Structure formats: C-alpha cells, structure tokens
Amino acid sequence: MKFRNRRLSALAAVSLVAGLALSACGGDDGDDNASDGGGGSSDTFVFLPKNLGNAYFDTSDNAGKAAIEGWGGTYQEVGPDKASPDAQVPFINTAAQQGVAALIVSANDKEAICDALNEARDAGVKVVTFDSDVNPECRDLFINQATAEGIAKVQVDMISEQIGDSGEVAILSAAANATNQNAWIADMEKQFAADHPNITLVDTVYGDDDDQTSFDKTAALLQAHPDLKGIISPTTVGIAAAARYLSTSDAKGKVMLTGLGTPNQMREYVEDGTVKEFALWNPGDLGTLAAFAAKALVDGDIKGDEGDTFTAGDLGEFTVDADGSVLLGEPYRFNADNIGDFDF
Amino acid sequence: MSTPVLDRPADATTYAAHAHPLWRRALVTPEVAVIALLVLVYAWSNANVANFDNPLTLYYLFLDTAPILLIALPMTLVIVTGEIDLSVASVVGLSSVVVGMLHHDAGLSIPVAAALAVVMGMAAGALNGFLVAYVGLPSLAVTIGTLALYRGIAVGLLGTEAVTDFPDKWTDLAKERISEGSSYPMVLVPFVILLVLFAWLLHFTSFGRGVYDIGLNSEAAHFSGVNVELTKFWLFVLCGAVSAFAGVYYTLRYGSARGDNATGLELSVIAAVLLGGVSIFGGRGALHGVVAGVLLIGVISSAMRLENYTVNVINIVIGVLLVLSVMTTSLLGRARSLAARARGGGPRPPRRRNAVAAAPASESSTEDSGTQERHPE
Numbered sequence: 001m002k003f004r005n006r007r008l009s010a011l012a013a014v015s016l017v018a019g020l021a022l023s024a025c026g027g028d029d030g031d032d033n034a035s036d037g038g039g040g041s042s043d044t045f046v047f048l049p050k051n052l053g054n055a056y057f058d059t060s061d062n063a064g065k066a067a068i069e070g071w072g073g074t075y076q077e078v079g080p081d082k083a084s085p086d087a088q089v090p091f092i093n094t095a096a097q098q099g100v101a102a103l104i105v106s107a108n109d110k111e112a113i114c115d116a117l118n119e120a121r122d123a124g125v126k127v128v129t130f131d132s133d134v135n136p137e138c139r140d141l142f143i144n145q146a147t148a149e150g151i152a153k154v155q156v157d158m159i160s161e162q163i164g165d166s167g168e169v170a171i172l173s174a175a176a177n178a179t180n181q182n183a184w185i186a187d188m189e190k191q192f193a194a195d196h197p198n199i200t201l202v203d204t205v206y207g208d209d210d211d212q213t214s215f216d217k218t219a220a221l222l223q224a225h226p227d228l229k230g231i232i233s234p235t236t237v238g239i240a241a242a243a244r245y246l247s248t249s250d251a252k253g254k255v256m257l258t259g260l261g262t263p264n265q266m267r268e269y270v271e272d273g274t275v276k277e278f279a280l281w282n283p284g285d286l287g288t289l290a291a292f293a294a295k296a297l298v299d300g301d302i303k304g305d306e307g308d309t310f311t312a313g314d315l316g317e318f319t320v321d322a323d324g325s326v327l328l329g330e331p332y333r334f335n336a337d338n339i340g341d342f343d344f
Numbered sequence: 345m346s347t348p349v350l351d352r353p354a355d356a357t358t359y360a361a362h363a364h365p366l367w368r369r370a371l372v373t374p375e376v377a378v379i380a381l382l383v384l385v386y387a388w389s390n391a392n393v394a395n396f397d398n399p400l401t402l403y404y405l406f407l408d409t410a411p412i413l414l415i416a417l418p419m420t421l422v423i424v425t426g427e428i429d430l431s432v433a434s435v436v437g438l439s440s441v442v443v444g445m446l447h448h449d450a451g452l453s454i455p456v457a458a459a460l461a462v463v464m465g466m467a468a469g470a471l472n473g474f475l476v477a478y479v480g481l482p483s484l485a486v487t488i489g490t491l492a493l494y495r496g497i498a499v500g501l502l503g504t505e506a507v508t509d510f511p512d513k514w515t516d517l518a519k520e521r522i523s524e525g526s527s528y529p530m531v532l533v534p535f536v537i538l539l540v541l542f543a544w545l546l547h548f549t550s551f552g553r554g555v556y557d558i559g560l561n562s563e564a565a566h567f568s569g570v571n572v573e574l575t576k577f578w579l580f581v582l583c584g585a586v587s588a589f590a591g592v593y594y595t596l597r598y599g600s601a602r603g604d605n606a607t608g609l610e611l612s613v614i615a616a617v618l619l620g621g622v623s624i625f626g627g628r629g630a631l632h633g634v635v636a637g638v639l640l641i642g643v644i645s646s647a648m649r650l651e652n653y654t655v656n657v658i659n660i661v662i663g664v665l666l667v668l669s670v671m672t673t674s675l676l677g678r679a680r681s682l683a684a685r686a687r688g689g690g691p692r693p694p695r696r697r698n699a700v701a702a703a704p705a706s707e708s709s710t711e712d713s714g715t716q717e718r719h720p721e
Binding site: 052076077078079080081082084085086089090091093094096097098109110111112113114115177 | 394395398400401404408508519594598599600605607608646650652654655656
C-alpha cells in the first residue's frame with residue numbers, strides 16, 4: 001500500500017514537472033520572431049510585454065511592429081510565459097548584452113526590474129515603458145494610456161448619461177485590493193458626490209477578475225438592490241461577465257451597464273442592446289506611440305525631458321509631461337456606431 | 345580485476361552494481377552524462393552564440409539561477425528519500441514578505457529580519473515535516489496544501505503592495521561580484537558553503553546513508569536502525585530554512601518584497617533535480633549531478649534567449665530534455681538488470697520493486713540461474 005502511494009505521488013510529481021515545460025506551449029505568439037541569425041543589433045526595437053500570449057499586448061505589440069517596420073527598423077518581441085515580478089529580468093539582460101536600440105516594456109513590478117533596466121541603459125539601450133510603469137529613474141519615458149481622473153470621469157459621465165443623472169448605481173470591481181481599480185473607484189466616488197448629487201452609489205462588489213465570480217456577483221447585486229439603475233465595471237473581465245448575465249435576464253435594458261471593456265468581448269452585447277457604451281484606451285495606439293517614442297529617443301530627437309515634443313506617425317504630435325511621461329489621451333468610447341472598426 | 349564475476353565467492357555477489365570496476369561505476373552514470381552535456385552545450389554556445397562569451401552571461405546566469413541552486417540542495421535529499429516538497433516557492437514568497445515587513449514596518453535591520461525569516465522558514469518546513477513524517481501523510485498532498493497555505497499567507501500579509509525601501513548596502517551586496525569584473529556573484533559564496541555542507545551530509549555521513557536507505561526501502565531502513573521519521577522531519581526543516589534564505593536573497597536581488605515573488609519556482613527546482621539524475625522514486629541521485637542539472641537548464645535558456653528564441657521554444661527544449669533524462673535513467677536501470685540476469689550472475693540488484701521477487705533466487709546456486717528464472721520452483 002505504501003509503495004503504491006509513493007509511486008502514485010511520484011507519477012503525479014513527474015506530470016507536474018512536465019507541466020512546467022509544456023504549460024506555456026499554448027501561448028499565442030503569432031509572429032515569427034525566432035532567430036534571425038543570432039543577436040539583435042543597433043536598429044532592433046524589442047517589445048517586452050508582461051507575458052506572451054496575452055491578447056491585449058498582442059494588439060499593442062503588433063501595432064508597434066507595423067510602426068517599426070514602417071521606418072525600416074527591426075522588430076522583436078520577447079517575454080516570459082507568466083507575469084511574475086522577476087520573470088522579465090533575463091530578457092532585459094539579454095537585450096542589454098545584444099546591444100539593441102530600445103526596449104519597450106510593460107513592467108510586471110515597478111521595482112524588481114529596475115536595476116536590470118538601468119544596466120541596459122548603461123549599455124546604451126533606450127528604455128520606454130508602456131501600460132505599467134517602473135520607478136521614473138529606471139526608464140527614459142513612460143507612455144501613459146490614460147490618467148486615473150480621466151478613466152474615472154469617462155465612466156461617471158457614461159453612466160450618468162445612460163440613467164438620466166439620477167438613481168442607484170453599483171460598482172462591480174476586480175479584486176478587493178486591486179490597486180488601479182481602487183484608485184479609480186475612489187475618484188468616481190468623489191466625482192459622484194461633487195457633480196451628480198442625485199446618483200447614489202449603493203454598493204461595491206468584487207468579482208476578483210474571475211468570469212464566474214463576476215457573473216454570480218452581478219446576479220447577487222440585482223437581487224440585493226431591486227431599484228438599481230446602473231452598474232459600472234471598471235475591469236474587462238467584470239464588464240463582460242455582467243453583460244452576459246444581463247443579456248439573458250429581465251433586467252436587460254432596464255439596468256444600464258458600462259465600464260472598461262474590449263470591443264471583441266463586448267461586441268455581441270452592444271449589438272443586442274444590453275450595453276450602450278463603454279470605454280477603454282486603444283492598446284494599438286499605445287503600442288504605436290511607444291514605438292515612435294523609442295525611435296525619437298534613439299535618433300536623439302528627444303531626451304525625455306519635460307516639454308520635449310515628437311511626432312508619432314498618424315497619431316500626431318505629443319509632448320513629454322513631468323516625470324518623463326507621455327499621455328496617449330482621453331479614454332476612447334466604444335458604442336454601436338464605431339465598434340465595428342475595432343478588432344482586439 | 346580481470347575476471348571478477350567468476351572469481352568472487354558466491355556470497356559476495358549480492359550487489360550486481362559492484363560487478364564493474366570502480367572507474368566504470370564512477371563514470372558511466374547519469375550524473376556524468378549531465379555534466380558532459382553541460383560542458384558540451386557550454387562549449388558549443390561559447391563558440392557559436394553571439395555575445396555568449398561575454399563575461400556578463402555567466403554573471404547573469406548565476407544571479408538568476410542562485411535561488412534554484414540553493415533550494416535544489418535540500419530538495420535533492422528530500423527526493424532521495426522518496427518524498428517531495430512542493431511548498432518551497434511559497435516559502436520563498438513568505439520569507440520575502442516577512443523580510444520586507446520586519447524591515448519596513450518593524451524597523452529591524454536586514455540581518456535580523458533575514459535571520460527571523462529563516463527561522464520562519466524552518467517553522468514552515470517543520471510543519472511539512474511533522475505532517476509527513478509523524479502523521480504519515482503523503483508529502484505530495486501535504487506540500488500541495490502548504491504551497492497554497494504559505495502563498496496565501498504571503499499575499500494576504502502584503503496584499504498588492506510591495507516593500508521596496510531596502511538599504512542600497514544590502515541590495516548591492518546581493519548583486520555584488522566576488523572581485524571586480526569577475527563573472528561570479530557574491531551569492532555563490534553561501535551557495536558553495538551550503539553545497540559542501542550538503543554534500544558532506546548526504547555522501548559522507550551515516551545520516552546520508554540513512555537518506556538513501558529510506559528511499560530504497562523505508563521499512564528496511566527502519567529495521568536497520570535509521571530513525572526514518574526524524575530524518576524526514578529534519579530534511580523538510582532544512583528545505584524550509586534554505587528556501588527562506590533563498591527568499592531573502594530574492595528580495596534583496598530584486599529590491600522588492602512581494603507575496604507573489606518566485607511563483608512557480610518549485611517546478612524549476614524539481615525539474616533541475618530530476619534532470620540531474622535523481623530518481624523521483626527515491627534511493628538514487630547525487631549532488632554533483634543536480635548542480636550540473638541546474639546549470640544546464642540555465643545555460644540552455646540563456647544561449648537560446650541570445651539566439652532570440654521565444655520562451656515557449658525554450659520551455660519545449662527543456663521539457664523534452666527532462667523527459668528524455670527521466671526515460672534514459674529508468675531504461676538504463678532496466679537494461680542493466682536485464683543484462684545482469686542474462687549473464688547469469690548473481691541475483692538482481694536490490695531494487696525495491698524487485699526485492700521480493702529476487703529473494704527466493706538468492707538461495708539457489710549462481711550457476712543455473714538462467715533456468716532458475718524460468719522455473720522458480
């Protein structure tokens with residue numbers, strides 16, 4: 001009996017370990033970026049997303065690729081298979097050794113990759129962060145998708161337009177300790193209190209960025225608050241799950257839903273009328289802007305100081321703000337009129 | 345030396361493994377195969393991969409693999425006893441959080457916080473060890489449980505925050521080179537000390553013999569005077585302590601204490617240990633193979649990264665290598681026992697699974713054991 005147990009556990013352990021090696025194989029990296037004969041060179045721009053096989057970063061990186069190839073540079077995408085704090089460090093070290101022109105990074109941790117980035121900068125690599133920043137002293141520029149106030153404001157505006165500026169609303173957030181969401185919710189509370197006195201925020205629930213949990217929390221929310229007129233979900237997982245619940249419930253069309261979502265997830269709910277309008281920045285534009293910012297740094301057009309200006313192709317001209325950050329712009333609103341133009 | 349099989353007295357032929365001369369037993373092993381492969385891959389990469397001969401390559405390699413190297417030492421001993429510890433990465437994360445909080449919130453100095461974190465790691469390991477050795481639960485189940493438990497505590501303590509205000513003196517020490525311009529970071533010093541200690545413990549003490557005995561047959565080990573429970577208990581405590589130390593290094597190296605630090609590291613450690621020729625069934629393995637296994641994975645990864653392969657391709661290569669190494673170890677073992685039987689030498693080697701089947705054969709004469717196999721009566 002004892003032997004059998006042990007053999008069973010040994011078998012399970014071996015399969016676990018094999019899982020380590022194979023877990024990432026399903027990852028989607030559609031671009032052929034394997035081996036161009038060894039080593040990058042001084043015209044290579046390397047995108048380093050939080051992890052590979054992530055649709056959001058695929059959109060950014062592919063837009064960056066188009067921009068880089070547009071001016072004749074070499075594009076490369078590298079990255080870890082999971083978004084753990086330290087996993088990007090070996091890739092940053094490798095880029096530093098290869099002496100690439102620029103690294104365009106979305107950071108998994110604002111401190112953990114800091115030293116590696118600075119070593120790369122010492123080796124002459126320009127470092128641009130996008131989507132998630134590192135400490136300002138570890139990079140040349142940060143491409144900011146939107147400000148916290150901007151994100152809070154667009155959601156407050158959308159829900160108040162949709163419910164006629166009065167009634168009960170609730171928030172379906174991600175995890176209870178999600179930093180971004182909590183900052184936005186705090187901002188939204190302030191804006192409701194200041195500009196929309198007839199709207200009461202009755203509840204904030206947490207779906208943990210899990211589809212099923214968010215679905216269940218939406219159901220519970222509607223039960224607990226029969227007079228609810230609107231739900232804001234400032235997370236792409238939450239808004240999609242809430243829309244799925246609403247689309248088959250009696251509350252469809254009576255309870256408004258808005259928040260941050262991606263067009264591909266929300267398309268069917270916009271088309272069937274469950275959702276009127278939601279917002280997000282355009283991750284493709286974010287990638288394009290990051291690529292052009294890196295090029296401007298590499299070419300020596302800008303240094304990353306406050307007030308520097310550069311042109312990002314069709315996106316127009318951008319100015320570097322305080323702390324070396326560049327703002328992409330206001331969040332973009334998606335609705336039935338324009339959702340067909342987007343695929344991400 | 346010339347005709348060892350025929351000249352030996354019948355009662356000395358119990359161990360077929362000793363039928364070969366010493367040099368052959370020392371060199372034809374999975375450990376030496378892994379070391380040879382490591383040398384081969386390293387030499388090839390040095391000659392063919394651009395930028396690989398840069399001194400930075402080795403420096404980064406050691407910095408990145410240091411936690412795996414460290415934890416692989418006690419993990420080897422645990423796996424040799426036939427047990428496993430999956431909670432090591434969670435102990436790394438917990439230790440990282442503990443160091444961060446003790447330093448940031450309680451204002452303790454780094455050495456004191458680190459010492460307390462190691463004590464915490466020993467306690468975490470002691471819980472594993474108690475449940476496995478004294479309660480008698482399977483280590484796989486226990487440590488899957490504590491993997492979640494310790495990680496949960498770590499993330500719960502710090503939430504999504506990260507403690508980053510560590511003094512430069514200590515974060516620099518974690519990355520410092522042994523001497524200016526050398527490829528060898530300072531962290532290799534504690535590693536080498538621990539390597540010597542663990543090698544001595546496993547290969548040169550009666551405690552170490554006990555570890556192998558438990559892996560081969562824990563009941564036989566018990567009856568020959570090995571304190572099976574206490575041995576296992578201390579191995580888990582050691583595993584916890586070294587993991588916590590690795591957590592301290594990890595925290596200082598990245599300057600960031602987070603609950604999700606080192607997520608998934610346990611699988612890298614176990615993969616390297618198995619690649620190094622340690623049997624997952626227990627009873628065989630050696631530390632030189634394990635160290636070579638860790639470095640082999642590191643060298644392959646950095647060479648392939650420099651050649652711009654994506655992480656998925658790197659994982660496939662390492663995964664295939666691991667499966668091949670586990671397969672060849674077990675196939676070689678089977679081939680050896682078949683060969684021993686075909687030669688008609690003494691009874692088969694005392695492998696645990698065959699021990700019962702081999703027992704009756706040992707009473708018969710060694711001359712006609714070929715017939716003996718076909719007609720056991």
